[in-house]
Amino acid sequence: MPTNLMGREILPGTREYQWVASVVEATERLTGRPSSWNRRLYEQLGESAGSALSDGTMTISRPQVLEPVMRAYDAPGSVDLPTTEGARAGVMIVVHETDHHQHEFGYAFEPDAIQLASPEYTVATEGLAESNRDRVVDPVIQDIGMDNVVPRILEAPMISAYAGYQAGVEGVLHGLHTLSGMSPYEVWETVDQAPFVQRYNAMADVLIDSRLNDLMPEQDRSEIRRQLSQPLKDELGSLTQYTLGIEPPDQLAQRGRETGARAVLRVEQVLKGVEAKYRLSVDAETARLRQFLEVGGAAARGGAAAGGGAAGGAAAAARLVTSFVRQRDEWSR
Numbered sequence: 001m002p003t004n005l006m007g008r009e010i011l012p013g014t015r016e017y018q019w020v021a022s023v024v025e026a027t028e029r030l031t032g033r034p035s036s037w038n039r040r041l042y043e044q045l046g047e048s049a050g051s052a053l054s055d056g057t058m059t060i061s062r063p064q065v066l067e068p069v070m071r072a073y074d075a076p077g078s079v080d081l082p083t084t085e086g087a088r089a090g091v092m093i094v095v096h097e098t099d100h101h102q103h104e105f106g107y108a109f110e111p112d113a114i115q116l117a118s119p120e121y122t123v124a125t126e127g128l129a130e131s132n133r134d135r136v137v138d139p140v141i142q143d144i145g146m147d148n149v150v151p152r153i154l155e156a157p158m159i160s161a162y163a164g165y166q167a168g169v170e171g172v173l174h175g176l177h178t179l180s181g182m183s184p185y186e187v188w189e190t191v192d193q194a195p196f197v198q199r200y201n202a203m204a205d206v207l208i209d210s211r212l213n214d215l216m217p218e219q220d221r222s223e224i225r226r227q228l229s230q231p232l233k234d235e236l237g238s239l240t241q242y243t244l245g246i247e248p249p250d251q252l253a254q255r256g257r258e259t260g261a262r263a264v265l266r267v268e269q270v271l272k273g274v275e276a277k278y279r280l281s282v283d284a285e286t287a288r289l290r291q292f293l294e295v296g297g298a299a300a301r302g303g304a305a306a307g308g309g310a311a312g313g314a315a316a317a318a319r320l321v322t323s324f325v326r327q328r329d330e331w332s333r
Contacts, residue, residue, distance in 0.1 A: 005044065005045035005046040005048070006042045006043070006044070006045065006057075006059055007042060007043030007044070007045045007059075008042065008043050009040065009041065009042050009043075010041040010042060010043060010060070010066075012039070015070065015073075016041075016060075016062075016066045016069075016070065017041055019066075019069060019070075019073075020041055020058070020060060020066075020094055021039070021041075022144045023091060023094040023095060023098070023140060023144060024037055024058075024094065024098045024101075026139075026140045026143040026144050027094075027095050027098040027099070027102075027136060027140055028098070028102070029143070030136050030139050030140060030143060031102065031132075031136055033102045034102070035098050035101035035102045036056045036101045036102075037052075037056055037057075037058055037098065037101045038055065038056030038057060040056070040057045040058070041057075041058055041059070041060065042057060042058070042059045042060075043059065043060070043061070043062055044059035044060055044061040044062075044064075045061075048061065049061045049064040049065055049093045049161075050064075050065060050093050050094070050096070050097045051097065052097040052098070052100035052101045054105050056101065058097055058098075058101070060093070060094065060097070061093075064089075064090075064093070065089075065090040065093050065094070066090070068083065068086030068087055068089070068090055069086070069087050069090040069091075071083055071086070071087075072084065072086065072087035072149070072150045072153075073087075073149055073150075078151075079150050079151070079152070081152070081156070083150075084150055084152050084153050084156045085156045085157065085159070087146070087150050087153055087156075088137075088141075088150075088153050088156040088158065089158075089159065091137060091140060091141055091146065091153075092133055092137055092158060092160075095133045095136060095137050095140055096129050096130065096133045099129040099132045099133060100125070100129055103192075103195070103196060104195040104196070105195060105196050105197065106194075106195025106196055106197035106198050107195075107197065108197050110197070110198070111222060112198070112201050112222055112225055112226065113197040113198060113201075114197050114198075114199075114200060114233065115197075116196075116197065118237070119237035119238070119239075119240040120200065120232075120233035120234075120236055120237035121196065121197065122165075122237075122240055123165045123168060123169065123236040123237060123239050123240060124169060124196070124199045124200065124236060125196050125199075126162045126165050126166075127162060127165030127166045127167075127168060127169030127170070127236075127256075128169050128191070128192060128199070129162075130160055130162045130163075130165065130166035131166050131169060131170055132192065134158070134166075137158070138154055141153055141154060142154075159249055160249060161243070161244040161249075163244075163249040163250070163252040163253040163256065164239045164242055164247075164252035164253060164255050164256035164259075165236075165239055165256060166253070166256065167252075167253040167254070167255075167256030167257045167260060168235070168236050168239050168256035168257070168259045168260040168263070169236065169256075169260070170260065171256065171257050171259070171260020171261055171263070171264065172203065172232060172236065172260045172263050172264060173187050173188055173191065174260075174264075175260065175261070175263070175264025175267070175268075176191075176203060176206045176207065176264075178264075179207060179210075179211070179264070179267075179268055179271065180206050180207055180210035180211065181210055182206060182210055187206055190202050190205065190206055191203055191206070200229040200232055200233055201225050201229060203228075203229060203232055204224070204225040204228040204229045204232075205225070207228055207267070207271055208221060208224060208225070208228070211271060211275060212224065212274065212275060212278060215275065215278035215279060216274075216278055224274055227270055227274060228267055228270055228271060228274070230270075231263055231266035231267045231270060232263050232266075232267055234263075234266075235259050235260070235262050235263035235266065236259065236260075236263060238259060239255065239256060239259055242255055
């Protein structure tokens with residue numbers, strides 16, 4: 001979500017407003033998810049193509065979005081390729097901003113939240129919005145009948161300013177699927193449903209809940225989240241150094257894939273270390289329990305032999321088990 005420079009309001013009675021509203025409504029309908037758009041639309045000024053503001057307002061650029069789309073609708077006869085590409089790009093931008101309005105920002109002051117507009121926030125938010133957009137943009141075009149007006153619009157290439165972010169995020173989600181054993185859809189859903197400022201925690205939770213759930217005490221979650229999410233933040237956040245003005249989309253995408261793979265490798269190393277630590281703790285606890293049970297059994301046999309009978313042996317074993325539990329609790333703190 002780029003820095004917003006808001007211009008004049010685009011009123012509901014205009015063609016531009018009606019077209020944007022049709023795209024938003026189709027996106028909501030096809031995804032089954034309402035958006036927080038407050039039905040106020042403004043011109044986006046400056047270099048950005050659009051933005052979705054936290055108060056529900058949307059801004060869309062006239063020169064980058066609305067004018068190319070209107071030219072495509074007004075073109076006599078067949079629509080040339082540049083006009084077709086401009087129209088498709090316009091739909092992509094509105095769907096992208098709608099995706100932002102379909103999710104919660106969250107609160108930056110909550111525990112373990114990332115900061116709004118930080119590099120890692122930007123990449124995760126914009127990259128996942130691009131990925132979500134690709135799932136629905138063609139059905140949206142068909143739903144509003146735009147493919148009938150611009151016949152080759154579904155064939156036009158999709159050029160993204162966030163190609164690196166998208167490739168990096170998708171690479172991380174695929175890696176989480178591989179490491180966790182969860183389905184790609186389950187991983188995507190877990191991360192996508194999290195508020196923007198909690199998405200790295202959601203990525204960490206995928207690994208915690210699948211690999212550490214039976215090993216890790218719940219009170220350790222915050223610290224383990226931090227350890228697992230840090231390499232993801234570092235790697236994905238580094239992609240903000242590269243923009244469409246510096247590198248072409250295919251090069252950005254390749255850089256994103258490499259960065260995503262590196263992030264997965266790093267988080268896997270951290271995960272293995274954490275998992276080994278907890279398994280070692282469990283093994284040590286199991287050994288202590290075995291020792292106490294063996295001693296308890298001997299005490300029970302000794303109590304019976306000494307004339308204390310079964311009651312004496314049971315009491316001795318109970319004292320030993322109680323002692324073990326007390327020591328275990330102290331040791332696990």
